[in-house]
Amino acid sequence: MDKIGEGISQFHKQMPVPEELDTRIRQRIEKLVTRRKAARKRRILIALAGSLAFTSSVGLAALNIDEITDRSGRFSYKIEPAWIVGKEERMQPAKTKADQELAELEKRFSPGTAYLVYERTEEMESHYYKQKSLVISDFSTFQDQLGLFADIPEELAGGYQFVEGSLNFEIDRASYDEEAYLQVMREEAVKNNRQVAVKQVPLQRDFIRQANAIYRIQDRQITVSIDDVGSGAGEVGFPYTSLEKVPLSDFDALYATFTDPSGEEMQVLKWIGSKIPGTNRSRMYQLYAKTGDATKADLWKAAERFLD
Numbered sequence: 580m581d582k583i584g585e586g587i588s589q590f591h592k593q594m595p596v597p598e599e600l601d602t603r604i605r606q607r608i609e610k611l612v613t614r615r616k617a618a619r620k621r622r623i624l625i626a627l628a629g630s631l632a633f634t635s636s637v638g639l640a641a642l643n644i645d646e647i648t649d650r651s652g653r654f655s656y657k658i659e660p661a662w663i664v665g666k667e668e669r670m671q672p673a674k675t676k677a678d679q680e681l682a683e684l685e686k687r688f689s690p691g692t693a694y695l696v697y698e699r700t701e702e703m704e705s706h707y708y709k710q711k712s713l714v715i716s717d718f719s720t721f722q723d724q725l726g727l728f729a730d731i732p733e734e735l736a737g738g739y740q741f742v743e744g745s746l747n748f749e750i751d752r753a754s755y756d757e758e759a760y761l762q763v764m765r766e767e768a769v770k771n772n773r774q775v776a777v778k779q780v781p782l783q784r785d786f787i788r789q790a791n792a793i794y795r796i797q798d799r800q801i802t803v804s805i806d807d808v809g810s811g812a813g814e815v816g817f818p819y820t821s822l823e824k825v826p827l828s829d830f831d832a833l834y835a836t837f838t839d840p841s842g843e844e845m846q847v848l849k850w851i852g853s854k855i856p857g858t859n860r861s862r863m864y865q866l867y868a869k870t871g872d873a874t875k876a877d878l879w880k881a882a883e884r885f886l887d
Contacts, residue, residue, distance in 0.1 A: 731884075
């Protein structure tokens with residue numbers, strides 16, 4: 580995917596996190612907090628979605644918005660708490676030795692694969708999962724792969740045309756012994772004098788967790804993300820530059836602006852759609868664009884194609 584797609588991917592921990600993943604995500608957060616404290620670095624503000632957002636603690640203001648619900652009022656998307664920060668308060672963490680090792684090891688994996696990451700430091704050890712999205716450029720092929728997960732248009736309002744789609748799948752944890760994998764990885768890390776070890780894990784190809792679609796007109800772009808968020812989801816402390824609860828047809832929606840890791844000013848419109856057919860699992864829709872690539876009204880018009 581292109582640079583914008585990569586930026587969106589990095590920000591997916593501002594996105595919904597199924598409850599069953601909460602424990603693993605919090606373990607990852609605790610590991611990073613410990614590392615920062617040990618190094619006596621700057622304070623951090625943590626955002627969920629596999630990515631983490633860092634900010635200073637100066638001038639933070641808590642928001643009053645705590646949740647949105649689907650049309651039935653039964654599905655809740657909670658914000659605990661969100662913050663407003665200035666662009667100058669966003670800070671990029673320096674890459675660690677572990678980050679550098681992981682970047683090198685990740686080169687062995689092709690799109691459409693997932694892997695377990697083991698990481699050790701002087702203070703502690705941890706593990707987490709990552710996935711390289713399966714990227715598809717043909718619209719018909721992408722829609723076939725989506726199946727019942729979602730029905731997307733080939734063109735959005737305003738003339739934005741489908742360019743590329745990507746899929747992330749559920750990891751098939753029942754088909755392997757995680758602890759046995761981790762033991763092998765611990766031994767490998769020690770033997771190679773590394774902080775990081777990785778191992779590929781199987782995926783359930785019939786269980787889509789997330790779908791992304793890029794739409795463009797000339798050099799302007801809108802990215803649509805659709806997540807399986809199960810029966811409840813939320814985010815913790817994502818540093819927005821603005822956030823408001825807005826009506827979208829008969830849906831609750833959130834409209835927010837933020838600064839991505841490259842310094843681009845971004846905007847996002849998000850809401851909870853209908854359940855995935857044949858399941859009791861809900862979908863979260865999110866439309867992203869640079870503030871210079873689309874107006875707020877453009878996102879509203881584009882969103883109409885996904886309302887059901």
